[in-house]
Amino acid sequence: MLPRGISLRPDFLVNLAALSSSYALSHVVKRPLVWGYPISIMIEPISRCNLQCPLCPIGARELKRDLGVMTLENFKRILDNVGRYVKVVALWNQGEPTINDQLPEMIAEATRRGIYSMVSTNGMLLHRRNLIPRLLDAGLGELIFSIDGLTPDSYKIYRIGGELDVVVANMLEFRRQRNARVSKRPKMIMQWLPMKHNQHEIPYLRAKAKAWGADSVEIKTAQIYTDDQAMQYLPDAEELRRYQRVGDRWDTKRRYQSCKRLWFSTMIDWNGNVVPCCFDKDEQYLMGNALTQDFRDIWHGERYNAFRTKLITQGRVEEMCRNCTEGLKSYYIPLDKLEALAPPEIPPVPPENMPKQPDYSDIFDLPVKE
Ligand code: SF4
Numbered sequence: 155m156l157p158r159g160i161s162l163r164p165d166f167l168v169n170l171a172a173l174s175s176s177y178a179l180s181h182v183v184k185r186p187l188v189w190g191y192p193i194s195i196m197i198e199p200i201s202r203c204n205l206q207c208p209l210c211p212i213g214a215r216e217l218k219r220d221l222g223v224m225t226l227e228n229f230k231r232i233l234d235n236v237g238r239y240v241k242v243v244a245l246w247n248q249g250e251p252t253i254n255d256q257l258p259e260m261i262a263e264a265t266r267r268g269i270y271s272m273v274s275t276n277g278m279l280l281h282r283r284n285l286i287p288r289l290l291d292a293g294l295g296e297l298i299f300s301i302d303g304l305t306p307d308s309y310k311i312y313r314i315g316g317e318l319d320v321v322v323a324n325m326l327e328f329r330r331q332r333n334a335r336v337s338k339r340p341k342m343i344m345q346w347l348p349m350k351h352n353q354h355e356i357p358y359l360r361a362k363a364k365a366w367g368a369d370s371v372e373i374k375t376a377q378i379y380t381d382d383q384a385m386q387y388l389p390d391a392e393e394l395r396r397y398q399r400v401g402d403r404w405d406t407k408r409r410y411q412s413c414k415r416l417w418f419s420t421m422i423d424w425n426g427n428v429v430p431c432c433f434d435k436d437e438q439y440l441m442g443n444a445l446t447q448d449f450r451d452i453w454h455g456e457r458y459n460a461f462r463t464k465l466i467t468q469g470r471v472e473e474m475c476r477n478c479t480e481g482l483k484s485y486y487i488p489l490d491k492l493e494a495l496a497p498p499e500i501p502p503v504p505p506e507n508m509p510k511q512p513d514y515s516d517i518f519d520l521p522v523k524e
Pocket residue numbers: 412413414415416430431432433434474475476478479480
């Protein structure tokens with residue numbers, strides 16, 4: 155759960171032990187006992203994106219809540235409020251974090267406080283605003299590049315509006331500048347969503363990631379919301395899907411019904427709104443606001459505890475919780491075997507695996523609040 159190399163003071167370990175024991179005991183007594191504060195936090199720097207990925211609520215322009223940008227000042231206030239036990243901050247949610255020009259300063263602030271930072275990006279904007287040296291200077295811990303196609307043609311089927319050549323050039327430049335500093339930080343990860351139209355490229359993933367400067371590849375399963383999306387996007391191989399068919403619905407293949415995130419982490423949107431996790435795209439389960447309330451009151455408040463109680467006593471009854479990755483068994487994709495069988499050139503996308511192209515012609519400029 156925690157990246158290597160983080161210094162762990164005794165009070166942090168006491169908090170961790172308190173969280174772990176109260177999480178376990180809550181499931182015995184069937185009511186939420188929460189004896190500690192989050193050790194990781196996800197903060198949304200901005201809820202806007204330069205791309206239009208069809209399975210992403212912000213990409214598909216389907217997010218219903220207000221859009222906006224977090225300021226550096228509010229970021230600091232949130233860190234002050236959430237507490238001294240936070241050791242990891244993930245800087246993304248809905249939207250492309252590098253659009254927020256204060257992102258490097260937020261990372262530097264986290265570094266100053268001894269917090270390990272991670273950013274997930276589509277990589278399209280890194281060559282602008284001197285971002286690469288600014289991110290390197292800030293002490294970023296991990297940079298995740300979302301790439302779901304290994305050729306320009308397959309890439310733009312899902313990453314609508316993106317250009318693979320630009321992303322790859324940015325990855326190579328990032329790696330060059332990181333090497334020039336004789337540093338292995340930030341770790342560069344190439345993240346891949348296996349989908350029907352790109353599943354034939356999996357055997358080439360590892361070699362491409364290495365050639366493009368990544369330290370490793372992470373395969374994350376695609377999230378779908380409708381049967382139509384399942385038909386169009388879910389890959390054929392069972393092990394590449396997070397879902398199993400249960401009656402007339404798609405359910406995740408989870409090993410347990412509860413949720414560790416409700417004890418160990420929290421999610422804060424650009425405007426300070428606190429929600430249980432990043433799966434609550436539209437703030438359906440709003441717990442409070444970390445800019446206007448004491449976080450301790452929110453964390454131990456009625457709404458959070460009612461939500462925890464439901465998870466403990468009824469399991470994943472909320473639609474959002476039935477569709478999330480919490481409790482999934484991590485799976486192993488036998489890349490070695492697939493690589494050995496692959497022809498030398500990446501084949502084109504089979505026409506029968508192409509999703510319908512979404513029609514974004516009616517998109518207008520969405521209102522943005524600051
Ligand atoms: S969606 Fe998943 S991570 Fe979020 S609260 Fe529900 S079970 Fe936990």
